[in-house]
Amino acid sequence: MTLETHLRTAGRPLLVPYVTGGITADWTDYLVACQEAGADAIEVGLPFSDPMLDGVTIQQASDRALARGVTPESILDDLSRTTLRVPIIVMTYANLVLRHGIARLAAAGVSGLIVPDLPLDESAVLEAEAAAAGVDLVLLVAPSTPGDRLREICERSRGFVYAISVMGTTGERETLAASAATLAARVKAVTDRPVLLGFGISTPEQAAEAGRAGDGAVVGAALMRRVLDGATPADLGRAVAELRAALDLGVSPGTPHAEVSGHRG
């Protein structure tokens, strides 16, 4: 089943937790915990030395993993040995993808790829390579993306459309930016592909909001901060379960937010 089919048939607001690959020796236990706590897919970061779009938490997580000596190969090897029901989406920067190629990702069972420094203008070669490897190359839209460009990104994106909720880097924020709902609405107006909001979604309440504005949320820094602070896989599972519950509650008829629940075929 492709990533997109999997997400389309989930039948609930989508939750995609992010875990930095290789953050600990038993890091794949975090993936299992996320799955058991109700993740619909899991984003795995391949740490890069110069992450242009990451805030301090993900930078620290990447640095910690790199300091452990992990490599893209070792992370993919770990993934190959881990059995999961939910799709794995790799997030990493252009230099690593262009160097290692996408076929290696597919061989490790990865079904989606996010490259935050590979905008539409530079993505043609990787789009073809991803299609040939059966990996969905997810493209990103930002609050600053103009209309025509947004439409083209939505057409060419595979798996889902990743809506960057705020003009900024990854990282926890007090509230969900107003730009999030605006952007989600613009994307939903031009595509029926699932729309996931990411960047700055830190709390269950914010996740529920993202689930109402779009089709779900990617949550990274808020989870990785816990891992950096020593959270066990069970601890992380509890945090993901809270997000799951809030997302599910957020769109159920009869909740305080029912007026914006919308249809989620």
Add this chain to the structure above:
Amino acid sequence: MTVTTHEPTTAGRFGEFGGRYVPESLIPACLALEAAFREAWADPAFRSELDHYRTTYAGRPTPVTAARNLSAELGITLLLKREDLTHTGSHKINNVLGQALLASRMGKTRLIAETGAGQHGVATATAAALFGLRATVFMGERDIERQQLNVFRMHMLGAEVVPVTSGSRTLKDATSEAMRHWVSAVEDAHFCLGSVAGPHPYPWMVRELQRVIGDEAREQCPDPDVVVACVGGGSNAAGTFAGYLDTRARLVGVEAAGGAAMSSGSPGVVHGSRSMVLQDSHGQIAEAESIAAGLDYPGVGPEHAHLGTSGRAEYRTVTDAEVVRAVRHLAEREGIICALESAHAVAWVLREAGTPVLPTGSTVLLTLSGRGDKDMSQLMEGLR
């Protein structure tokens, strides 16, 4: 010799290098900047205003000094293009005056910059003061330690200096942090990038702003055998080479042995463009190591990558020890204390003059990109 194209494609490519590898959030800003620069660069009013500041504020044109004592010693004719005589003491002012004028024209109120040795930071702080803009300069903690004089100058000029503590705490990480900050400040801030690196249009725009070095030098010295300049990101070299691309002159870029993207790097993507990059076998960007903070950078501008792979320019390295010797030698023979960065070019000439690499009798035009005041405390430590 391969015929090379000196203008980037519409996608910002010099051959296979360049491009625009930045987050989607920044694409509209890059497109707007490119459009604004194209329009301004074609506008005689903008050009004449920039010329006005270049002549009445920055001190252009800079002279070419015949290094008579060294020439006699080395058996060559050594001509020094004196960017060290500009206001703020380095070629960085050429680029920054242009970008600050452009930022004002675009209605921006802030400049964001990255700096290694601090020369670009000082130039940015200077132009910001001149044009009434705010300046935020990102600088690695390690560079802040070794370039305290320039940090103080930036503070004097009213700029905010933000210490960067990630990674190697040098120019590479300052650049990453400046780009991350730009994503959140793009509405009112212009990223005043200091070299011919970064996403399109920066490598092209900065070269166009720095070509004043090469254009002037061409007038002053029309037919050198060799044109040589130091290369970190490579802006003074790109500006100098631009004046001589269509001549028979050999173009030589000199890198730090510990930070030689052209000599020891491989194709990769860092800080928004595809170029030659120092990286490990997994694709992680390596930490460059040079006595000159301004050359402590693991990448090089994409035009240099293209000039190098197409054979139009050649890139060589010198060691830190050769550089320190070159600073002293130039000072003792010519009475010019140059920056550690510029001394890379001098060191190459000192080493190769009289060898088949740089034969006796050659005429050499060398861009002295900046003066060495900022390096005095570092040299005092090292020579103590």
